[in-house]
Each structure stands twice: as structure tokens, then as C-alpha cells.
Amino acid sequence: MAHHSLKATKETVHFGGFSSDLKPALTVHSGDTIAVETFSGLNIYDQAPPAFVPPEFLDICQHLAAERRVGGGPHLLTGPIWVEGAEPGDVLEVKLHSVTPRLSIGFNAIRPGWGALTERFGEGHLxxxxxxxxxxxxxxxxxxxxxIPIRPFFGILGVATAGTRNSIPPGAYGGNIDNPELQAGSRLFLPVFLPGALFSIGDGHAAQGDGEVCGTAIETSMNGTIELTLRKNMPLSSPIAETPSDILTTGFAETLDDAFQAALHSMVDVLSKLTGITETEAYCLCSLAANFRITQVVNSPQKGVHGLFPRALLPPQIRLLEM
Structure with a gap:
């Protein structure tokens, strides 16, 4: 397997969303690892202190081509990465070997009309x-x-779908998941929708509470090492993950109730397939031992809930790859 380095430059990043029309920044094979760089804060760089804007980031902010600005969202992403052999219906496993803040500074922002308490906190704040x-x-x-403890993670890990979409709402494709459980040592599994998968990564967070209630975390530029592997016989309709401590399922919907139900349905399906117990037994097991948390309430129109089931309760040989 090969190892690649993907620097964040104006040729290898895109801003605002995902698009099937974007030229890939890198081509890899299944099982390859990539040392990847990301930057955050393009839309506020001109208000930032010098430590937040190293020269290579400034070049991106000032010279990013129009064709690499898609979707209308606020996120700068590195990619897309083309994975040879990826086809719709496959699953892309993203293993996070390392996640490290690139700078010793980040930002938090309240944007008007964005956040959980927009009527109370309606003014912008950076x-x-x-x-x-x-x-x-x-x-x-x-x-x-x-x-606040620094627990770095990538807020956005996602694949492209047909056409162009905004970077803000998460979905079956992953995207702006904003899940602080996805630390180094975790594996995220994403359904593939297009040939090559067209995977992109970014939105580094140094720290975030469940809910991300004001609209942002401590947003910062982030480096990491990831491993991309294709899974050809792993039916999957929404992102799931395996962290060092838990099996993790996701739910995204316009209400928290619906997002919770989606995460619960997914957890019932995962536990039943992994262990061989009935769906009814898996449903009861969720009531006995699973925990469900609010991932985020601010990535309109999709709120997020994730379920966690402790791996320590399962037989040691059970892993998601055995689904």
C-alpha cells in the first residue's frame, strides 16, 4: 500500500460544498494512507491575527479559483480524493490514524440567524x-x-453526490457530521454514491461540546493521517463508526426526534447484524446499555444525534467489518 502527502493549496482545496464536477486533488488505491493538511476560516481570514493566517493559507484565501468555490457553505475542504475502484453501493472506510492542530490558535463565532438561541443571541460575535x-x-x-481540554477532530468527512451541495448539512454521505467522538483511532464508514467516491475532509475542531449550540466549535486548521479502504460487501445506508471505546451510529433529520429515531434504528440494525441476536433483542439491548447524544443542532436543516454502544460489552472478536 502506498503513502501519499496531500498539501492544502489553492489547487487541492475547495470552498463551500461538495461537487461531482470538481477535479480530484489526489488519486489513491484502497488501503493507501494520506498525510493530509486542512485550513479553516477562509471567510474570516481578513479579521484574524497573523498567527491564524500563515502564507500558504493566505494564498488560498486570495487566489482560490472560482471553479473551486461551490455550494455556498462556509467550509474550506481538502480534496476531493479519488479512490480507484470505488463504485456506487460500496462503502468507504476512513481510518483516522492521527489528528493534530496545525496552529496554536482557533476561533469561535456566533453568526446572525445561526445557532440554537438565535432570538436571544442575534448579533454576530467573533x-x-x-x-x-x-x-x-x-x-x-x-x-x-x-x-477546556483539546480533543481534535475533523468536523467534515464526506463523499460527493450527484451535482453540487452545500457543506453545512450532514447526511447519508457524511459531510458536516461535527462529531467529537471521531478522534484518532476511530474508523468511519460512509456509503459511496459516485465512481471514485470523491472524498473530502476539513473543518478542524480543537474542542466541541455535544450540540455545538452557538454554531461553531474552536475552529482551527488541522493536519491528520488517514487510511482509505473500500468495502465491497457491507450494505450501508447511513454513516456508522467504530471508536476505540464504542460502536457509533448516526441520525440526521430536521428534528431531534427524527434524528434520534434514525440513530436508534441504525443501532438496532448494527447490533442485530454484528451479534446474531434478533432485532427485538437488539432493541431491548439499546434500552439497557446504549447511550444517545445530541451531535449538533446548528447544521440547518439537519440536526444530528449519535448512538454509542460500548465495545467492552461485546465479545472481543466482534468488529464492524464482520457485518
Whole structure:
């Protein structure tokens, strides 16, 4: 298997969404690993301190071509990556070997009309937050003594679908999942919709609470090493994942009730297929041992809920690949 390096440049990133028309930034084979760079904050770079805008990011902000601006969203993504042999109906496994903040600074923003409490907090608000990478903490507000643990992850991991779509709402294709459980050591499984899969990654988060209620996390540029593997016999209709501690299912819908039901349906299906127990037994097992959390409430029009089932409760040989 080969190892690749994908730098974030104006030729290898795209802004605002996903598109089947984008020229791939890299071509890989199943099982290859990629050291990938990402930047965040293109739409606020001109308000940022110099530490947030290294020269290579400034070049992207000032010279990104119009054809690599798609979808109308606020996210800068690296990719797409073409995976040789990927076909609709396949599953793309994304293994996260490492996730590391690229800069010692991030930002948090409230945007008018965006967030969980838009009537109470209707004005725009932007703050840049230093990251203490040595101690893996971020103090917020500065001088408060409140130290937030840094738990870096990529908010967006997704594949393209036909046409063009905005980067904000997540879905069966993954995309703006914004799930802080997807730390290094996790594996995410995404349905493939187009030849080559056209996988893109970005939206680095240094820290985020479940819900992401004000609309953003500590957004920052992020580097990582990922491994992309095709799974040809793994029927899947929505993203699922395996973290170092849990089996994880996702649900996306316009209401939290519907998102929760989608995550629960997926968990029942996964547990039944993995263990051989009946769907009724899996449903009861979810009531006994699964936990469901609000992923995010701000990626309109799709809210997110994820389910977690402890891997420690399952026989040690059981893994998602055995579905």
C-alpha cells in the first residue's frame, strides 16, 4: 500500500460544498494512507491575527479559483480524493490514524440567524482563542481560568453526490457530521454514491461540546493521517463508526426526534447484524446499555444525534467489518 502527502493549496482545496464536477486533488488505491493538511476560516481570514493566517493559507484565501468555490457553505475542504475502484453501493472506510492542530490558535463565532438561541443571541460575535498545545488545553474566556481540554477532530468527512451541495448539512454521505467522538483511532464508514467516491475532509475542531449550540466549535486548521479502504460487501445506508471505546451510529433529520429515531434504528440494525441476536433483542439491548447524544443542532436543516454502544460489552472478536 502506498503513502501519499496531500498539501492544502489553492489547487487541492475547495470552498463551500461538495461537487461531482470538481477535479480530484489526489488519486489513491484502497488501503493507501494520506498525510493530509486542512485550513479553516477562509471567510474570516481578513479579521484574524497573523498567527491564524500563515502564507500558504493566505494564498488560498486570495487566489482560490472560482471553479473551486461551490455550494455556498462556509467550509474550506481538502480534496476531493479519488479512490480507484470505488463504485456506487460500496462503502468507504476512513481510518483516522492521527489528528493534530496545525496552529496554536482557533476561533469561535456566533453568526446572525445561526445557532440554537438565535432570538436571544442575534448579533454576530467573533473571538480568536489561543491553544496551549503543550498542555492540550484552551482557556476560554481568556483570563477566566476555565481550561477546556483539546480533543481534535475533523468536523467534515464526506463523499460527493450527484451535482453540487452545500457543506453545512450532514447526511447519508457524511459531510458536516461535527462529531467529537471521531478522534484518532476511530474508523468511519460512509456509503459511496459516485465512481471514485470523491472524498473530502476539513473543518478542524480543537474542542466541541455535544450540540455545538452557538454554531461553531474552536475552529482551527488541522493536519491528520488517514487510511482509505473500500468495502465491497457491507450494505450501508447511513454513516456508522467504530471508536476505540464504542460502536457509533448516526441520525440526521430536521428534528431531534427524527434524528434520534434514525440513530436508534441504525443501532438496532448494527447490533442485530454484528451479534446474531434478533432485532427485538437488539432493541431491548439499546434500552439497557446504549447511550444517545445530541451531535449538533446548528447544521440547518439537519440536526444530528449519535448512538454509542460500548465495545467492552461485546465479545472481543466482534468488529464492524464482520457485518
Amino acid at each position: 473571538r480568536f482563542i489561543p491553544l496551549d498545545l503543550e498542555n492540550s488545553t484552551a482557556e476560554f474566556p481568556e483570563g477566566s481560568g476555565i481550561k
